Amino acid sequence: MGEDFRGFLEEMEKTKEGGFIRIKKEVDTRYEAAAIVKKLEEARKVPLIIFEKVKGSSMPVVVNCNGTRGRVAHALGVPKKELEKRIIHAFRNPIPPVEVSSSPVQDVILMGDNIDLTRFPAMMYHDTDAAPYITAGVVFARDPDIGVYNLSYNRLMIKGKDRLGIFMTVGKHLNVIYSKMEDLGKPLEVAVAIGNHPSVSLGALAIGPYDEEELGIIGGLKESPLEMVKCKTIDLMVPAGSEIVLEAEIEPFTREKEGPFSEFTGYALGEGQNPVLRIKAITHRHNPIYQDICGGQSREHLIMATIPMEANYLRAVQSAVPEARAVRVPAPFTLIISMEKKYEGQARLAMLSAFNADLYLKHAIIVDPDIDINNLQHVLWAIATRVQAERDIFIVPRVRGSSLDPSAEPVGVTDKMGIDATAKPNLDQFAPINKVPREVMERIRLEDYVGKDF
Numbered sequence: 307m308g309e310d311f312r313g314f315l316e317e318m319e320k321t322k323e324g325g326f327i328r329i330k331k332e333v334d335t336r337y338e339a340a341a342i343v344k345k346l347e348e349a350r351k352v353p354l355i356i357f358e359k360v361k362g363s364s365m366p367v368v369v370n371c372n373g374t375r376g377r378v379a380h381a382l383g384v385p386k387k388e389l390e391k392r393i394i395h396a397f398r399n400p401i402p403p404v405e406v407s408s409s410p411v412q413d414v415i416l417m418g419d420n421i422d423l424t425r426f427p428a429m430m431y432h433d434t435d436a437a438p439y440i441t442a443g444v445v446f447a448r449d450p451d452i453g454v455y456n457l458s459y460n461r462l463m464i465k466g467k468d469r470l471g472i473f474m475t476v477g478k479h480l481n482v483i484y485s486k487m488e489d490l491g492k493p494l495e496v497a498v499a500i501g502n503h504p505s506v507s508l509g510a511l512a513i514g515p516y517d518e519e520e521l522g523i524i525g526g527l528k529e530s531p532l533e534m535v536k537c538k539t540i541d542l543m544v545p546a547g548s549e550i551v552l553e554a555e556i557e558p559f560t561r562e563k564e565g566p567f568s569e570f571t572g573y574a575l576g577e578g579q580n581p582v583l584r585i586k587a588i589t590h591r592h593n594p595i596y597q598d599i600c601g602g603q604s605r606e607h608l609i610m611a612t613i614p615m616e617a618n619y620l621r622a623v624q625s626a627v628p629e630a631r632a633v634r635v636p637a638p639f640t641l642i643i644s645m646e647k648k649y650e651g652q653a654r655l656a657m658l659s660a661f662n663a664d665l666y667l668k669h670a671i672i673v674d675p676d677i678d679i680n681n682l683q684h685v686l687w688a689i690a691t692r693v694q695a696e697r698d699i700f701i702v703p704r705v706r707g708s709s710l711d712p713s714a715e716p717v718g719v720t721d722k723m724g725i726d727a728t729a730k731p732n733l734d735q736f737a738p739i740n741k742v743p744r745e746v747m748e749r750i751r752l753e754d755y756v757g758k759d760f
């Protein structure tokens with residue numbers, strides 16, 4: 307499968323991995339498209355959807371490109387259960403990008419008065435959204451000192467024909483770069499690529515050290531270098547396989563009202579004074595397809611946030627504690643770790659290494675390997691029966707966390723809590739778990755006692 311967005315869509319239309327729907331009836335991107343996605347989710351369906359006819363725009367809109375783990379895995383050419391392994395493989399085996407001299411993403415180049423973001427079919431999802439937002443734009447920027455590229459998703463509020471408000475989490479890399487440029491009193495050049503192959507999306511979301519370049523991780527994910535092309539008005543490169551690129555600058559010191567926006571935490575949050583992108587050029591393919599990621603707690607948004615987090619936590623925890631087996635992020639800011647405990651203090655070491663690996667983490671829970679971390683009832687049973695609060699819970703107060711946690715006070719400053727729900731001192735010496743003798747369970751055939759139609 308090609309690495310461009312079109313190739314990905316063609317493959318999905320052919321294989322219908324996780325479902326594929328073309329909607330021909332006209333929809334309004336103000337709430338109607340979001341309502342359709344939500345109703346399908348209520349029916350436990352997350353198909354890739356192409357809205358072919360969108361009110362007020364000539365561009366079709368596609369959502370849920372990364373809506374299921376199966377779809378993302380398929381795009382990378384791996385079985386679903388090997389997705390995490392492939393991401394960790396990419397962390398360890400990055401492949402640098404290559405430059406190509408031309409690309410269809412520059413078939414059409416718009417500058418000056420031809421720039422008009424209000425013609426984009428940007429969506430509004432919830433009644434609290436301040437304006438239409440671009441949500442599926444990968445922001446490319448470069449560190450002024452070491453030149454390393456950084457990729458991230460940032461919500462972009464449409465404020466006018468050539469202006470976008472941007473939300474950058476304090477402590478995340480784009481914000482670090484922007485602060486460095488402000489210290490120099492200079493604008494930060496950024497390119498926003500819309501319509502991306504899942505390898506680009508996952509690479510952009512990779513969490514890791516500041517100088518770990520996400521471009522190489524994209525190459526590692528797809529096991530071939532990412533092809534990139536030079537922008538027309540700024541000194542950056544963008545993926546040759548994207549649909550639409552916004553070439554822009556973020557001015558130093560400018561702050562304007564941005565938000566609220568319906569966030570992945572399930573709340574409308576983050577209204578504040580934030581920086582602004584000024585668009586210098588828009589380039590796109592002929593007849594571009596506009597990609598969107600439904601805001602709030604849509605499956606796609608949650609899956610996109612979760613997949614790279616889990617890979618990053620697993621590598622961090624395993625680097626401190628090789629006995630860690632698996633991790634799950636079942637809710638915002640929350641991590642469950644499964645570990646085979648070998649010695650005293652190991653559970654706390656594992657949790658501390660997870661806290662160290664990502665500022666978003668707020669609550670870590672660690673369990674023995676007999677607990678199914680995909681079954682929250684089972685995890686709560688472990689907490690109920692293996693935890694003594696004073697002994698097994700630790701709190702690190704007033705640490706930097708997400709600025710989108712509505713309980714944090716002041717904004718972005720949060721207590722971090724670890725719960726050691728492993729059996730003490732270990733599972734072998736703990737209260738025996740209720741079990742009907744195995745020999746009897748194997749011997750008894752239900753139908754011999756209650757018939758076939760019980």
Ligand SMILES: Cc1cc2nc3c(=O)[nH]c(=O)nc-3n(C[C@H](O)[C@H](O)[C@H](O)COP(=O)(O)O)c2cc1C
Pocket residue numbers: 441456457458459460461462473474475476478479480481510511512513599607610611
């Ligand atoms: C759909 C989506 C939207 C996101 N929006 C934002 C945002 O508005 N601001 C932000 O700081 N992070 C946002 N994120 C999270 C960052 O993209 C993510 O933390 C990324 O790994 C940051 O990379 P960096 O630390 O390399 O800059 C979003 C993630 C997803 C999946």
Ligand SMILES: [Mn+2]
Pocket residue numbers: 456457479514515516518520
């Ligand atoms: Mn980064």
